[in-house]
Amino acid sequence: MATGNPYTVKWGIMATGGIAETFCKDLLCNPEIRGAHDVRHEIVAVASSSSKKRADEFLKTIDGAFDAKTYGSYPELVSDSNIDIIYVATPHSHHFQNTMLALEAGKHVLCEKAFTVTAAQARKLVETAKAKNLFLMEAVWTRYFPLSIQIRERITAGEIGTVYRTIGDLSFNSNATEGKGLSFADSHRMVNVDLAGGAILDLGVYPLTWVFQTLYHLQPEQDKEAPTVVAASNKYTTGADENTAIICQFPQHHSLGVATTTLRAHTDPELDAVPAIRIQGSEGEIQVFFPAYRPLKYKVVKKSGESQTFDCPIPGDPARNGWGHGMFWEADECARCLRDGKKESATLPWKESIVIMETMEAALKQGGIEYPELITTDVYDPKSPLNTGNQ
Ligand SMILES: NC(=O)C1=CN([C@@H]2O[C@H](COP(=O)(O)OP(=O)(O)OC[C@H]3O[C@@H](n4cnc5c(N)ncnc54)[C@H](OP(=O)(O)O)[C@@H]3O)[C@@H](O)[C@H]2O)C=CC1
Numbered sequence: 269m270a271t272g273n274p275y276t277v278k279w280g281i282m283a284t285g286g287i288a289e290t291f292c293k294d295l296l297c298n299p300e301i302r303g304a305h306d307v308r309h310e311i312v313a314v315a316s317s318s319s320k321k322r323a324d325e326f327l328k329t330i331d332g333a334f335d336a337k338t339y340g341s342y343p344e345l346v347s348d349s350n351i352d353i354i355y356v357a358t359p360h361s362h363h364f365q366n367t368m369l370a371l372e373a374g375k376h377v378l379c380e381k382a383f384t385v386t387a388a389q390a391r392k393l394v395e396t397a398k399a400k401n402l403f404l405m406e407a408v409w410t411r412y413f414p415l416s417i418q419i420r421e422r423i424t425a426g427e428i429g430t431v432y433r434t435i436g437d438l439s440f441n442s443n444a445t446e447g448k449g450l451s452f453a454d455s456h457r458m459v460n461v462d463l464a465g466g467a468i469l470d471l472g473v474y475p476l477t478w479v480f481q482t483l484y485h486l487q488p489e490q491d492k493e494a495p496t497v498v499a500a501s502n503k504y505t506t507g508a509d510e511n512t513a514i515i516c517q518f519p520q521h522h523s524l525g526v527a528t529t530t531l532r533a534h535t536d537p538e539l540d541a542v543p544a545i546r547i548q549g550s551e552g553e554i555q556v557f558f559p560a561y562r563p564l565k566y567k568v569v570k571k572s573g574e575s576q577t578f579d580c581p582i583p584g585d586p587a588r589n590g591w592g593h594g595m596f597w598e599a600d601e602c603a604r605c606l607r608d609g610k611k612e613s614a615t616l617p618w619k620e621s622i623v624i625m626e627t628m629e630a631a632l633k634q635g636g637i638e639y640p641e642l643i644t645t646d647v648y649d650p651k652s653p654l655n656t657g658n659q
């Protein structure tokens with residue numbers, strides 16, 4: 269246990285949608301419940317691009333941080349001198365402009381996945397954070413789960429031998445009950461190209477996370493090899509991808525990753541019948557169960573067929589009705605990096621977020637998926653409607 273007072277991070281929350289609510293509820297959990305004695309979190313400000321009233325309502329929804337400042341615009345939020353770090357919880361389309369807005373205002377940033385819409389945007393964010401000496405991290409929360417840490421450690425310890433292949437899927441059966449369409453309205457962020465919708469950027473990033481954290485992240489630094497990418501997509505009527513398969517080849521490491529995602533079928537309709545991820549090595553494999561973004565269980569199966577299952581429950585805070593979603597671990601990582609003066613997380617370094625964006629960009633290109641100029645530009649514009657809330 270660390271001695272002394274825990275290091276406190278003051279968060280500013282940009283946007284008041286679904287994931288902002290979940291993340292904030294996790295920030296409000298007592299860190300001691302998950303054994304984190306060295307850091308704590310405070311929500312000091314919340315902004316909605318629609319109105320200050322919406323931000324006020326959000327505080328009621330999360331049932332906490334009642335003293336937080338509330339704003340009706342993102343530019344006001346990033347100007348608040350009391351904030352250490354901004355959590356960007358807007359749709360993918362907005363991540364580049366919104367993160368630039370925060371970095372330009374001198375704020376550290378945790379930005380939701382997918383990091384950006386293009387690889388050039390990701391590179392620009394990293395260049396800006398580096399130039400301004402600010403912390404920046406893509407919010408791929410799954411990487412910070414004890415389950416992910418254990419699996420990376422088992423691979424490094426050689427428990428399944430040399431890993432040759434990782435196969436991962438994250439898919440939902442989102443077919444409408446009638447007709448051939450999906451259950452989402454065409455305007456919904458899941459399928460709306462103006463919001464950079466589609467399976468790859470929203471869901472595909474998770475099977476890719478498993479491919480990358482097992483086949484790329486663990487490569488020694490001196491032999492880092494980015495993948496060659498082969499991909500195919502089927503398009504939905506909106507132009508977004510509804511069904512995509514991505515092969516990542518690492519020829520020098522003799523390994524292959526296969527990441528699939530669809531909005532047309534479920535990874536594991538029986539929930540627990542088939543693994544969502546298989547990490548396959550010369551001496552056995554590790555199977556991770558659905559969902560790829562929030563797994564609670566994995567199995568180590570030795571070459572002999574002998575197997576052992578490991579449960580990794582997410583601790584809940586009894587003082588918050590047992591709430592605990594698992595996003596607090598990435599928040600703790602941000603806090604520790606800020607405390608230690610680190611600008612990037614070693615668990616998801618900048619270079620890796622960029623290579624993942626390059627992979628998704630290659631897949632989008634091969635799948636013929638195109639997004640509008642407003643959301644693909646890598647020219648920062650503080651007056652972009654994506655920052656001012658008129659879009
Ligand atoms: N880590 C995870 O498990 C998850 C991550 N996500 C990621 O979080 C991000 C947001 O997703 P989610 O919270 O589900 O989305 P929501 O649609 O629920 O919320 C998005 C919020 O962004 C703001 N916003 C600003 N401009 C727009 C616009 N033009 N259209 C829609 N919203 C806008 C709004 O907040 P306001 O009006 O207050 O400005 C809105 O409430 C995405 O990047 C997604 O991939 C999503 C779900 C789970």
Ligand SMILES: O=C1OC[C@@H](O)[C@H](O)[C@H]1O
Nearest residue numbers: 381440458470471474561
């Ligand atoms: O990040 C996510 O994880 C859960 C999914 O349901 C959601 O669409 C996605 O954004």
